[in-house]
Structures are given as C-alpha cells and as structure tokens.
Amino acid sequence: DSGVTQTPKHLITATGQRVTLRCSPRSGDLSVYWYQQSLDQGLQFLIQYYNGEERAKGNILERFSAQQFPDLHSELNLSSLELGDSALYFCASSGTAGYGYTFGSGTRLTVV
Amino acid sequence: QKEVEQDPGPLSVPEGAIVSLNCTYSNSAFQYFMWYRQYSRKGPELLMYTYSSGNKEDGRFTAQVDKSSKYISLFIRDSQPSDSATYLCAMSAGNNNDMRFGAGTRLTVKP
Numbered sequence: 001d002s003g004v005t006q007t008p009k010h011l012i013t014a015t016g017q018r019v020t021l022r023c024s025p026r027s028g029d030l031s032v033y034w035y036q037q038s039l040d041q042g043l044q045f046l047i048q049y050y051n052g053e054e055r056a057k058g059n060i061l062e063r064f065s066a067q068q069f070p071d072l073h074s075e076l077n078l079s080s081l082e083l084g085d086s087a088l089y090f091c092a093s094s095g096t097a098g099y100g101y102t103f104g105s106g107t108r109l110t111v112v
Numbered sequence: 113q114k115e116v117e118q119d120p121g122p123l124s125v126p127e128g129a130i131v132s133l134n135c136t137y138s139n140s141a142f143q144y145f146m147w148y149r150q151y152s153r154k155g156p157e158l159l160m161y162t163y164s165s166g167n168k169e170d171g172r173f174t175a176q177v178d179k180s181s182k183y184i185s186l187f188i189r190d191s192q193p194s195d196s197a198t199y200l201c202a203m204s205a206g207n208n209n210d211m212r213f214g215a216g217t218r219l220t221v222k223p
Binding site: 002004033041042043045056088090092099100101102103104105106108 | 148155214
C-alpha cells in the first residue's frame with residue numbers, strides 16, 4: 001500500500017456520460033497530481049493541485065476538471081466521455097520538493 | 113524534441129543478465145532524477161532517487177547521472193524474472209510541479 005488511495009479501481013461507462021474519480025493523498029502530502037496513461041502510452045500529466053489551489057496544468061481536455069478539497073482529497077471529473085478517454089488514470093501525491101511522487105494504484109476507465 | 117527521451121523497447125534478456133536502461137534530457141535545470149518501476153496495470157513505484165550527478169547503488173540496482181551529457185542510466189545486475197516491468201525515468205528541477213517522465217522501457221527477464 002503506497003498510502004495514496006484511488007477509487008474506484010475499475011469503471012465502465014457509456015459514451016457521453018460523466019464520471020468522478022477520487023484520490024486521497026498520502027498523509028501529510030499537500031500536492032496531488034493527476035495523470036492519464038493510455039494503452040502503450042507514457043504518463044500524460046493532466047493537472048496538479050497544491051493545498052487546494054491549482055498549481056499546474058498539463059494536457060487536460062476542457063471536458064475534464066479537477067479540484068482539491070480542504071481535507072486534501074482530490075476529484076477528477078470527466079464529462080462527455082468518448083471512447084478515446086478509456087485509460088488508466090493515476091493520482092500521485094508529494095511532500096517535500098524534489099523527493100518524487102507516490103502513486104496510487106489507478107482507476108481503469110473503460111468507455112463503451 | 114521531447115524534454116525527456118527514453119527508448120520504449122521492448123527489451124528482453126535472459127535471467128542473470130545485466131540490464132542497462134537509459135534516458136536523455138534537454139533541460140539543464142533538472143537536478144533530481146528518479147527511476148520508477150511499473151508492473152502491469154499497477155501504479156508506478158519509486159525505485160531509485162538521485163540528486164545531481166553521480167552514482168547511487170541499492171542492492172542489485174545502480175543509478176547513474178551524468179549531467180554534463182544530460183544522460184541517466186539504471187543498471188540491474190543479476191536480473192530476475194520478477195524484474196519484468198516497465199521502467200520510467202523521471203526528473204525535475206526541484207519544484208515538484210515540473211516532473212517530467214520518460215515514455216518507459218518495457219523489460220522482460222526470461223527464466
């Protein structure tokens with residue numbers, strides 16, 4: 001157990017639908033990062049939050065949004081889902097700068 | 113040109129071989145260098161962490177950083193089938209909001 005908790009582990013939904021992925025960071029970590037990993041693709045950075053505030057934005061589609069709550073858990077909202085959104089979505093958290101990220105086990109999203 | 117380049121492989125070696133995994137990068141501001149291991153359908157786990165140039169050894173694993181050449185390596189000695197995974201290099205300048213990952217190299221160690 002890495003200390004980063006992601007739910008649900010698996011999600012199957014239809015095109016056009018909206019889903020919410022949840023992440024609880026490791027205790028004490030203020031930063032949360034969301035990544036997308038498609039089949040045979042590398043990790044694509046989506047967005048970072050630090051202590052409730054958006055800190056950095058990567059290749060995140062306008063149909064996607066995220067937030068970090070006062071208790072530091074984060075949610076990634078994916079709407080108007082398309083087949084191409086099927087992927088593994090990872091959440092990671094970090095504490096002290098430069099010491100790397102701790103990843104959760106991911107949410108596997110399948111859009112049918 | 114990508115900021116971090118990593119040969120995606122796949123790389124297949126016999127058990128007991130020495131494995132060399134490499135990444136190059138273009139941003140001279142990077143100071144923290146990491147290697148993550150990702151088993152199939154699992155989250156990446158931090159394997160090695162190095163600050164600035166030099167070598168770091170941990171058991172069968174050795175990480176090398178050559179900042180002058182903007183080149184990092186991970187060596188695995190006496191490779192085992194359990195080492196079969198995708199290895200991702202990652203690096204940052206230190207702010208933790210600028211971490212860049214390589215595409216990952218898929219390694220298979222055959223018994």
